[in-house]
Amino acid sequence: MQRVRPRLWPYSPASSPVALPEVDVLYTPSDVVPLTFTSTTSPDECFDLEALRAWAEGLQDDRGIGLADLLHAEGAAPLEERRPFLMLGELANPFRLASLQAEAAPILRVRLEGLCRTWADGQDARHIQPGLHHVTLARTPGWWEVTHLGLLSPKEMKRLTMWLAQDRQGDWRGVRVAEGGLRIEHQPLEPPSPEDVMWDGSVERVERGAPAPTGAKIDLGSVLVPVHARQGCYDHRGRLARCIHLPQRDFHDGVFRRGSARKWDDVLDTMG
Numbered sequence: 001m002q003r004v005r006p007r008l009w010p011y012s013p014a015s016s017p018v019a020l021p022e023v024d025v026l027y028t029p030s031d032v033v034p035l036t037f038t039s040t041t042s043p044d045e046c047f048d049l050e051a052l053r054a055w056a057e058g059l060q061d062d063r064g065i066g067l068a069d070l071l072h073a074e075g076a077a078p079l080e081e082r083r084p085f086l087m088l089g090e091l092a093n094p095f096r097l098a099s100l101q102a103e104a105a106p107i108l109r110v111r112l113e114g115l116c117r118t119w120a121d122g123q124d125a126r127h128i129q130p131g132l133h134h135v136t137l138a139r140t141p142g143w144w145e146v147t148h149l150g151l152l153s154p155k156e157m158k159r160l161t162m163w164l165a166q167d168r169q170g171d172w173r174g175v176r177v178a179e180g181g182l183r184i185e186h187q188p189l190e191p192p193s194p195e196d197v198m199w200d201g202s203v204e205r206v207e208r209g210a211p212a213p214t215g216a217k218i219d220l221g222s223v224l225v226p227v228h229a230r231q232g233c234y235d236h237r238g239r240l241a242r243c244i245h246l247p248q249r250d251f252h253d254g255v256f257r258r259g260s261a262r263k264w265d266d267v268l269d270t271m272g
Contacts, residue, residue, distance in 0.1 A: 001025075001034050003062075004094075011095035013128040014249050017135060020092045020148060021107055024059060026067065028074050028104040032094045035059040035067065035106070041184050041216035049222040053079045055184075056106060056151060067106060076104035082151040084218070085174075086110075086182075086225040088117050089135030089243070091160055092148035100163060103156050110149045110218065111189060113210070114180035115268075116140045117147055117243040119251050120228035121235070121261035124166065133248055133256075134164055134172075136228040138240055138267035139179055142206030145191040145244055149182075149223070161226045173229035173264075176271040177220050184215030191244045204239060221271060232264035240267075 001023055009032060010019040024035040038058045041047070047055065057079055059067040068079055090096045092107055118138045123131025152160070157174065165171035192206045234241045234256065241251050 003034070004032050005030065006032055006094040006098035009093065009095040009098075011093055013132045016096070016132055016248060017090040017093055017243070018247060021094070021109070024106070024108045025094070026061070026070055026104065026106050027094050027097050027102070028076075029098060029101070033061050033070065035061060037186070040186050040214075043183070043213040043215065043217070045216035046219060047184075047216050048219045049083065051216075052084060052218060052222070053082070053151075055216070056108070059106065071104060074104040077153045079151065081153055083154060083157065084223045085150045085152045085157045085160075086137070086223055087148040087150045088137060088226070090132075091164075092150070100160070102160070103153065105156070106151045108149045108151070109146055109185050111183040111185040111213070111215070112143070112145050112147055112180065113183065114139060114141055114143060115177065116143045116145060116240065118233045118240045119243060119246070119248070119256075120233055121231040122171075122228060124164075126166065133252065134228065135243055136233050136264065137177070137225055138233050138262075139269070140197070140204055140206065140240065140242075142208075142210065143192060143197075144189065144206075144210045146185055146189050149218075157224055164226055171228070171230045172226050174224045174226055175229075175268075176223065177225055178269040178271045180220070182218045182220055182223060183213055184218065186214040194245050199239060201238070227264050227268065229264050231261045233262050233267055235260045235262040
């Protein structure tokens with residue numbers, strides 16, 4: 001991809017979060033800068049916070065300028081002051097970040113394992129009527145898909161989580177997940193199809209073998225994940241409405257209000 005201004009990034013509230021970065025990028029208030037990695041990681045590696053920062057420092061733009069220098073040129077917080085924050089939905093969309101006057105942030109493609117992105121059982125009517133749906137996280141054994149990991153300052157992570165919650169304490173919560181896996185992803189990755197998801201009336205799982213991992217595992221204990229902590233995720237007659245299979249418009253028009261809600265801690269184990 002080429003550099004583009006955040007306000008020119010495609011965005012439609014009704015279809016959010018479809019248009020998300022397909023490569024690693026550095027979001028800044030003036031540009032979305034594609035990043036390339038100077039070294040790949042091994043699937044046998046496991047990155048803690050310091051190792052993840054050290055690897056991210058090797059990312060560079062099309063001029064060969066490293067991420068640390070790019071952040072410094074923006075007057076932004078350095079990598080050593082940033083922590084990983086899972087951007088499951090529209091928070092990974094540069095247009096939305098620009099509208100929120102977000103700080104400069106690296107946004108990396110990562111691979112979820114045993115966890116899926118699903119629609120929260122609630123609506124945000126601040127930008128569109130009857131409202132848009134945000135994305136939360138739930139378990140699905142055997143599942144894989146690509147999502148986005150931001151490297152943000154703790155203050156910015158709190159601010160963006162409170163934006164999801166419409167400034168209401170308790171609606172959204174930053175948690176650390178105690179199940180599944182997260183990896184750096186170096187290659188394109190096709191998620192399971194709807195037909196790959198088996199359901200025995202109680203548990204959904206993917207029994208088809210996952211593609212071989214291409215990048216290092218990331219320690220989930222270092223990653224903050226915003227989840228809908230009041231109503232949880234949408235329960236479609238015992239099944240999840242996965243974002244990859246049900247875009248927002250299809251979900252809202254064809255599924256929403258034909259089921260109920262699952263409590264967030266029924267679909268996701270977290271660290272105490």
